[in-house]
Amino acid sequence: MQGVGFRWWTRSKALELCLVGSARNLPDGRVVVVAEGERHSCGLLLDALRSGSTPGSVDHVVEQWSAARGGLQGFEER
Template identity: 65%
Template sequence: MTAWAHGLVQGVGFRWWTRSRALELGLAGWAMNLPDGRVEVVAEGSRADCRALLDQLGSSGTPGRVDRLTHRFSEARGGLSGFAER
């Protein structure tokens, strides 16, 4: 799954928070700040666990403020371990 969080999501602990939620779900991947102010989240694992992370990313419990969340599901490429803040 790749998701893009739009809003006040940089400089507020959003990537760290995302990493913690992803690790709790057993997902591999990363959360990365983009130059345009969004955060990109790439997560591999079961579709159910990716969906659970997506639900959390769109909740009111995130640091900062997520105004819009876009995403896409695709086949896992593999080769990822752990979950990084980039």
């Protein structure tokens, strides 16, 4: 997903939803998104990632829910 603005778009959506975390590229082209905040807001971010309106092409979204770890500030593109 590199070079199409996906991480920037994800960051923008996350900040609109008052989420903290990051979006980072993996060497194989996948993107890992970590988001913390209200469960409803995290769900809305997932919906946006699955919506088909993202930059680039999203083939598959895998979600994994866990307790917030804390210590995050803002939303970073890595």
